[in-house]
Amino acid sequence: MEFRPCIDLHEGKVKQIVGGSLNDSGAEENFVSQRDAGYYAELYREAGLRGGHVIALGPGNQEQIEKALAAYPGGLQVGGGINADNAKWYIDKGASHVIVTSFIFKDGEFFLENLKEIRKVIRKENLVIDLSCRKKDGKYYVVTNRWQKFTNFEVNEENMDFLSEFCDEFLVHAVDVEGLKSGIDEDLIKKLSRWVKIPCTYAGGISSIEDVKLIEKMSGGRMNYTIGSALDIFGGDIKFEDVIKL
Template sequence: MTRFIGCIDLHNGEVKQIVGGTLTSKEEDTPKTNFVSQHPSSYYAKLYKNHDVQGCHVIKLGPNNDDAAREALQESPLFLQVGGGINDTNCLEWLQWASKVIVTSWLFTKEGSFQLNRLKTMAKLCGKDRIVVDLSCRKTQDGRWIVAMNKWQTLTDLELNAETFRELKEYTNEFLIHAADVEGLCGGIDEQLVSKLYEWTKNYDDLKIVYAGGAKSIDDLRLVDELSHGKVDLTFGSSLDIFGGNLVKFEDCCKWNGVQN
């Protein structure tokens, strides 16, 4: 069954909710921000832990976030996943406190060419059960979903499809997929993408898929559950009351998870 998954997005050391499509690789550029928390990252780590929201992730969006990420992870050791700048030289350090590491841009060259050998290296270092592969994507005009890196600004040569999941599942058992074009807009999920995620992975019972982007109602949990036949989990961000939203209550998400147990 589809479950609610929590997130802690960090930008310049603060917990924020950002419109994903406005992030750039330039430090001087200011992304469009929906919410800046008055609470430290550890507050959210404790909140998720106390409500047993399994599989939550801390994402470092750019520099100056390591301290805040460690603070969250150390508040709830081996409970949260961490992503942002993860590579073969630092993954084991982060796994001291994180349940899993989320790897994205390091799997590609600067030009966006996917390097399978890097994922194989990571799997050997960490074990496939402690790696999440981030396949966050943008939709092209011809209706394909292409993995995007560098804060979702660079389209890579890796397309989301059945073949990609079939190949990569040998080295990980979990994928995180932000629909970058709708991330932070609270305008609704990408229903077609959620349906495709089920279609592409329905034969892999042990594979976990987490979708993020556009969720705006507690009913979206039911919608994702229906579209994915319970295969895909859902993250709420800007719409959630703990992040300043007025569309979805954290309490209701926890109640949903309780029913699914």
């Protein structure tokens, strides 16, 4: 079980937002940093943390992405607008992995041909598939379009087994609790822990060190995790130094 840090970018700034609130008018913000992405990347590099993700939430974030990659080459994953045309560019720029979402999940559907297309330009070892999801009728489905649109792709063992043939890791935001600092999605964590055969990072709702310990207990130490809004470096109460000591 590893702590995977994050750098979320919105309108050219490092921010923490409430997961389902992003729309054309903006987003409900928990935190807006006065520091750039390079600062956080350097912080993670100095702490020896690998596998953190830099996520561009919409346009206007390219400069910040490049600052992060320059500060920590080989140590960060990049997501947000990744497709077959730009994936290799980010790897060449220093990203350890690219994170793909909307290129393979769009218009409510899963496009296997697009997944195969992106695999033609980068190796399996450099690809993370984002399965950020929301619950509907007792099941979890991948959501896209700023986490507003449900796809018909269910997050379950069969589908994760299939996708694991194409990628190195999964990233799963529990969108219903993302950014709320109100506790984790225990049902989702239990299910992911049973289903995944490759590394998987859970994000969403962590509000305390106790939540982290609960994730470890429920997953048997198999689930990696991300803390966003609740971390002190993003205005929260959990001390970054305490997390990296776990």
